[in-house]
Amino acid sequence: MTSKQSAHQRPGRILVVEDQPDIQALIAAILRPDGHQVTFANDGEAGVQMAQRDPPDVILLDLMMPKLHGYQVLQALRSHPATQRVAIVVVSAKAYASDQRKALEMGASAFLQKPFEAKALRALVRQQLDKAVLTFWGARGSIAAPGPETVRYGGNTPCVSLSYRGVQIVLDAGTGIRPLGVSLQAAACGKPFEVNLLITHTHWDHIQGFPFFTPAFVPGNRVNVFGPHSTEKPLEKVLRGQMDHEYFPVALGDMAATITVRDVAMDPFQVGPFTVRATYMNHPGMTLGYRLEAEGLIVAYATDTEPFRALLPTVKSGENVAAFARSQDQELIDLVRDADVYIADAQYSPEEYAKKTGWGHTNYVDAVTIAIEANVKRLVLFSHDPMHGDTQIDQKLAHCRALVAAAGKSIEVIAAAESVPLEILAR
Ligand SMILES: [Zn+2]
Incomplete structure (x- = not known):
């Protein structure tokens, strides 16, 4: 391993705002072996509260969730000084180009289409941390x-x-x-x-x-x-x-x-x-x-x-x-x-x-x-x-x-x- 590669292994604090337990489990199984600390919010409202109380390095954000949907969460996080600049990756099954564009316009750092490959998620999280x-x-x-x-x-x-x-x-x-x-x-x-x-x-x-x-x-x-x-x-x-x-x-x-x-x-x-x-x-x-x-x-x-x-x-x-x-x-x-x-x-x-x-x-x-x-x-x-x-x-x-x-x-x-x-x- 080169020194450059090892420098890229810095683990991060990842908040996953996602209501589906199977997807939560999948994300944890992919990211925890890399040393990342992964926490979960089960709905949009909890996601906003957790992120603003203690901003993580990266937020993985679902769009279709109870209480507040992903765009509302995005808007709330981007307009709050504590989370204005936190990396937010929208992870969604929504495949419409207009929905994806909207997420980026509203301040998402990247968009990951569900279903995703483990490799793609790991690389995207790494990219946001680095x-x-x-x-x-x-x-x-x-x-x-x-x-x-x-x-x-x-x-x-x-x-x-x-x-x-x-x-x-x-x-x-x-x-x-x-x-x-x-x-x-x-x-x-x-x-x-x-x-x-x-x-x-x-x-x-x-x-x-x-x-x-x-x-x-x-x-x-x-x-x-x-x-x-x-x-x-x-x-x-x-x-x-x-x-x-x-x-x-x-x-x-x-x-x-x-x-x-x-x-x-x-x-x-x-x-x-x-x-x-x-x-x-x-x-x-x-x-x-x-x-x-x-x-x-x-x-x-x-x-x-x-x-x-x-x-x-x-x-x-x-x-x-x-x-x-x-x-x-x-x-x-x-x-x-x-x-x-x-x-x-x-x-x-x-x-x-x-x-x-x-x-x-x-x-x-x-x-x-x-x-x-x-x-x-x-x-x-x-x-x-x-x-x-x-x-x-x-x-x-x-x-x-x-x-x-x-x-x-x-x-x-x-x-x-x-x-x-x-x-x-x-x-
Ligand atoms: Zn000058």
Whole structure:
């Protein structure tokens, strides 16, 4: 057995919401030998109560049940903060495509048709336990931009959560970290937990939500913060500064969780199963991009940067400038190389970038070029301009997809939208 295979054997807590005793027995017989802890709810109502009291890792949900049917259960679980993000596999005899589609639209993670083979059930449960989930809680660059124009993609500033095998990683602490904190705290159901926060830099839009991150106020929780030493101060001092009494009523030291703040050096470091590597971005002040790698899974978060090859020729002329700029850009390409997901600064259109060269953000055509050069699988357009409404982001997305198609590549391009989870399945 390889180390990768053994890593995939993590047992899970499985709640089966199913009224038929023979199917309950069958599921238990298939899953218990793998080490999973399997519990049962005999009807929809009991399923909702049990799941919300103590959220399991995976819920197997029947559709045709007494008291509450499966769609009602799905709706109740997805609208409750404790179970909003729990993996739910609908297991049903219903074979209509429209029923299956509806379950997925209502938030089911997968659909398994009854009767099922043991192998299929085991594989699906394993897939749900081993998948990584990225959720965007804020995708807006520079300043929060709520309002009717930004409802679909959202107005909160950068915050992305990555959850994998029970480890919680948070990328940046923009205003989006406030709803993330509420969600994490609810899902924990009163149990203490640990969260790892990686900050790229300390411009307001990347740290302003931290004082509103409720898990940091709860005794017993651990919040491990990583980020760059600023031009003159350690990260801890900058975070403390934004909570100085002139700016905020509670001091950093008064937050009740155990909080550690560590300056990131350029050596790779370990966060749970992830090896994290940082590279400097081309952005005013000291700004980092991160590459997180675990068991063949690669996520690159490289926002708030602009290509040297776009900026340098505007400030310096000479025959070596272009070649030098390309060599500097290589570091970013190396950081995101072969990533399953590359979360990229894609703030401006090319026309806007022509006017805002040197502001520290990228035009989306360059983001596509970098994604192609680095051979990534998925490109997420991120750091949306606060001046862009949903329609403009739709247009940006269409444009980037067309560029990828024209290049003959199969990179999937997505525009980051708040609360829309992105699953990365284990290879
Ligand atoms: Zn910035």
